[in-house]
Amino acid sequence: MRVRVLDAGSAIAFLLLITLIYAPAISGLAPGLSVAELGKVLSQDFIRRAFIFSLTQASISAALATAIGGIAAIALTTISSKAASIIRALALLSFMAPPMIVVSGFTALYGRGGILSLAIPPLRALGEGFGGVVAAHVFYNIPLAMNLVYSTLVAVPSELVDAVRIYSGGRLWPVIKRVVIPYASPALIASYALTFIYCFASFAVPLTLGGPAYSTLEVYIYYFYRMLFDYGAAAATATVQLAVLAAATVLFTLAYTRLPPPPIGRRAVAVLPGRRYVKAASVAVLIAVAAYLTLPLMSVIIKSFLEPGNGFTLRGYERVFSPLFDQAIGTSGLRVIGNTLYFAMMTALVALTIGSFLAFTGGAVADALLTTLLAISPLTLAMGLLNIYGGLLPAPVLIIFAHTIAALPLVIKSLRLGFLRVGREIADAARVLGARGLLYFLRIVAPLSRSSYFVAAALAIVVSLGEFGATYLIARPEFYTLGIVIYSFRGVRDWPASYAASTVLLAMSASLLLLLSRRLERWM
Amino acid sequence: MRREYVIVLTVIAVIVIGVVGYLVLSGYPPLAGGSASENVVVVYTYESLLAWGPDPDSVYKKVFDGFTNATGIKVEIRKFSDAGEMLSEVIRQVKEGKVEADVVIGIDNIQIIKAKEEGVLEPFTPSNIGEIYEWLIQDYDPEHYAIPYDYGVIAFVYDTSYISPDQMSNLTFESFYGDLGKTLVVEDPRTSSTGLAFLLYQIGVYEKYLGKDWTQWWRDVKPKVVKSWGDAYDLFLNEQYHIVVSYGTDPAYSYFFYNSTRYGAALATYNGKPLAWLQIEGIGIVKGAPHRKAAEKFVEWFLSKNVQEEIPLNNWMYPANKNVELPEAYKYAINPLDVELVNNRLTQEEIAANLDNWINEWLSAVSG
Numbered sequence A: 001m002r003v004r005v006l007d008a009g010s011a012i013a014f015l016l017l018i019t020l021i022y023a024p025a026i027s028g029l030a031p032g033l034s035v036a037e038l039g040k041v042l043s044q045d046f047i048r049r050a051f052i053f054s055l056t057q058a059s060i061s062a063a064l065a066t067a068i069g070g071i072a073a074i075a076l077t078t079i080s081s082k083a084a085s086i087i088r089a090l091a092l093l094s095f096m097a098p099p100m101i102v103v104s105g106f107t108a109l110y111g112r113g114g115i116l117s118l119a120i121p122p123l124r125a126l127g128e129g130f131g132g133v134v135a136a137h138v139f140y141n142i143p144l145a146m147n148l149v150y151s152t153l154v155a156v157p158s159e160l161v162d163a164v165r166i167y168s169g170g171r172l173w174p175v176i177k178r179v180v181i182p183y184a185s186p187a188l189i190a191s192y193a194l195t196f197i198y199c200f201a202s203f204a205v206p207l208t209l210g211g212p213a214y215s216t217l218e219v220y221i222y223y224f225y226r227m228l229f230d231y232g233a234a235a236a237t238a239t240v241q242l243a244v245l246a247a248a249t250v251l252f253t254l255a256y257t258r259l260p261p262p263p264i265g266r267r268a269v270a271v272l273p274g275r276r277y278v279k280a281a282s283v284a285v286l287i288a289v290a291a292y293l294t295l296p297l298m299s300v301i302i303k304s305f306l307e308p309g310n311g312f313t314l315r316g317y318e319r320v321f322s323p324l325f326d327q328a329i330g331t332s333g334l335r336v337i338g339n340t341l342y343f344a345m346m347t348a349l350v351a352l353t354i355g356s357f358l359a360f361t362g363g364a365v366a367d368a369l370l371t372t373l374l375a376i377s378p379l380t381l382a383m384g385l386l387n388i389y390g391g392l393l394p395a396p397v398l399i400i401f402a403h404t405i406a407a408l409p410l411v412i413k414s415l416r417l418g419f420l421r422v423g424r425e426i427a428d429a430a431r432v433l434g435a436r437g438l439l440y441f442l443r444i445v446a447p448l449s450r451s452s453y454f455v456a457a458a459l460a461i462v463v464s465l466g467e468f469g470a471t472y473l474i475a476r477p478e479f480y481t482l483g484i485v486i487y488s489f490r491g492v493r494d495w496p497a498s499y500a501a502s503t504v505l506l507a508m509s510a511s512l513l514l515l516l517s518r519r520l521e522r523w524m
Numbered sequence B: 001m002r003r004e005y006v007i008v009l010t011v012i013a014v015i016v017i018g019v020v021g022y023l024v025l026s027g028y029p030p031l032a033g034g035s036a037s038e039n040v041v042v043v044y045t046y047e048s049l050l051a052w053g054p055d056p057d058s059v060y061k062k063v064f065d066g067f068t069n070a071t072g073i074k075v076e077i078r079k080f081s082d083a084g085e086m087l088s089e090v091i092r093q094v095k096e097g098k099v100e101a102d103v104v105i106g107i108d109n110i111q112i113i114k115a116k117e118e119g120v121l122e123p124f125t126p127s128n129i130g131e132i133y134e135w136l137i138q139d140y141d142p143e144h145y146a147i148p149y150d151y152g153v154i155a156f157v158y159d160t161s162y163i164s165p166d167q168m169s170n171l172t173f174e175s176f177y178g179d180l181g182k183t184l185v186v187e188d189p190r191t192s193s194t195g196l197a198f199l200l201y202q203i204g205v206y207e208k209y210l211g212k213d214w215t216q217w218w219r220d221v222k223p224k225v226v227k228s229w230g231d232a233y234d235l236f237l238n239e240q241y242h243i244v245v246s247y248g249t250d251p252a253y254s255y256f257f258y259n260s261t262r263y264g265a266a267l268a269t270y271n272g273k274p275l276a277w278l279q280i281e282g283i284g285i286v287k288g289a290p291h292r293k294a295a296e297k298f299v300e301w302f303l304s305k306n307v308q309e310e311i312p313l314n315n316w317m318y319p320a321n322k323n324v325e326l327p328e329a330y331k332y333a334i335n336p337l338d339v340e341l342v343n344n345r346l347t348q349e350e351i352a353a354n355l356d357n358w359i360n361e362w363l364s365a366v367s368g
Helices: A008-032 A035-042 A045-076 A081-096 A099-110 A115-119 A121-126 A129-154 A158-167 A172-200 A204-210 A217-227 A231-256 A276-303 A315-320 A333-375 A378-389 A395-420 A424-432 A437-448 A450-466 A469-474 A482-491 A495-515 A517-523 B003-027 B056-071 B083-096 B111-117 B134-140 B193-210 B215-221 B229-237 B250-258 B292-303 B328-332 B348-366
Strands: B040-046 B074-080 B103-108 B146-159 B184-187 B224-226 B243-247 B263-266 B273-286
Touching (some): A008 A231, A045 A129, A045 A231, A081 A129, A099 A204, A099 A276, A099 A495, A172 A231, A172 A333, A217 A231, A217 A378, A217 B083, A333 A395, A333 A482, A333 A495, A333 B003, A378 A469, A395 A469, B074 B083, B103 B193, B111 B348, B134 B146, B146 B193, B193 B229, B193 B243, B193 B273, B193 B348, B224 B229, B250 B263
Parallel strands (some): B040 B103
Antiparallel strands (some): B103 B273, B146 B243, B146 B263
């Protein structure tokens, strides 16, 4: 797709990017862009500590997630492709799981008195504090690293593997050194950088598992904005955060552009020799990773049916599905479910519409602009949206905006892939026959990339279902979503209700992802 | 039909559904939560209000449904995990000019400073104010932005199955250096009124009695900090931590329910004399409350003897209404009148001037 800066489609695309993303981002940061505000924030001990904590935990989490994800990706190439695709679908569920669910799961498993930490006390380190924050971040990002590395390994030509294997007499190390590492390293660097970005700006995990001793800058942005109403300090903290995120984004972009194009429908080459011990080790690694990724979610489901100390209950579900005003939420549970579905549907609609524009007409510049989106944390954007549109637009519209922005990178990526797969011959033929612009898009491109539209819609819905930070900053009770009320129910310590809300949310995301797992696989 | 029409029509249909969905969500009163009718009062409070008695449901009915029966005014309650979170929400509502709350229950003698600074309350003198202890009103807020409804002292509550009363006798803050400190759970002063009261207790003792740097205690002891009193008490009852920052009435609770003296309460001492921080909780009317008249009636109802006599055994604090007799179990409670109050040396003016700094210093100390 060429860069056509001057045509109408591109103009609209840039306008959208600016009004929806850049104006709010700048407005969110503006109050902090003064020496006085920055100085005030940076002179606080606790902000400096939060900065160091954000940096350390993100570096460690990213390293662990990348290492484990990378190893798991190599292990995936040794097993049957059917089994591999099931594991990858499961992993996607963890990557997309709403943060409050993950936090609940970690508390249930590894917290003081948790299911696993009772049996194996050292595991308690994963349930709170520094260890808890890192463990939850690793949980989130293993799938990301695994999928990125796996899709580059799929691109390894089998002749190359065979050649190296023959020349090295079937030994393992030369294959790793000459094939796996060179092929996987851009993916490893890209996933390190991306994981670092997500962990550095993490909000819900440190908010709940970390406590005041282990807070990220993102938590302090919330604290300044919502609890102290000190907008300047919030923006200054966001500015400090942006500097680090921008650097990581540059690293990510450099590595990402070196990745091979995602292959379609190719099977992974078994880069490792098919010896028995290799296979056994691979299976062991995959079982351990699958357990780590699924146990927290399973424990949430189980706990939703348990009254603490009293056995089986459905009370949590009754509360979540109740049409009556709920004192802990400020509206009814049923309405919250309605809100959640409504926001998800609208996010899919808006993100697909805008995404089509950007993916179809935007070109390289729009791509670059979208990548910079990674450097702007969800709370920074939410603050900006409130600054600019808070007085003009009702809260639900702002929430849909925030969700849309969160979903756009994924949506555009999947649409772009779909558009690329429209054969050149078909495109040329259509052009010759006079289909141009909107007509060409509507008659040729959109129908042919239907499949990527399904995937994009599913991803947008899942992102919307799971979004926590921005919704929490913007929403008032009548527009709360399930992701928020998990937190509200925790606040009043109604554990069955909190876990039930988590389970309902999880069921929504899981059913969508599983329904589309075959298509998703091609997208990843 | 041509394909592009199908696509365009689909998009239009979804937009229509979106708009209709929005209208339904924002305009359908039975689901919307809010109510425009005059015959309602919206009450904000913390989740554990009156929740600790032998029969919380019937007390709840007596207090809230009782009000409806007596006046015909419906009560809509919204609960927060802690009073601090409640106050943040009310400040936000007032700032945004979209006030939904009428009455707030649970603003304590420190939060009242912030509430007044932020201008979120409106003074109201209830007709039955004569039934409330005058000294409490003087200590809490002589201007009547809110009126006290109960009071009690902050204490270290400990589980005697793990901690012997000997270990807690002649307690000082320094006693927590070491093993006691490892099993102590406290509340975050940013979100919990109990936590804030405890922080001021500790600051008061260090600054006004010991003359030492108070932040050192937090740096060295590093107690477990959780978001709310409820979270802290959960950890204590699950026997994960054995000392919790709570209230001097807790032993009375333990005696009343279990006829047991398993849970003890201790105060930090100075020269052998117990020092305490008095927490006073008040009820007030929000500035710009949508149902002001109903709110006034509710405040008077809440301060009346009828409701106040439920306070000791259900909220486990001393009632502010002087006509209420204390139950027998209260002989095990720490009576605020028997101990030296640190509040007398740390004035509200001093707190108002320093609170933000103290919280910042506290954050620095615990994040180290």
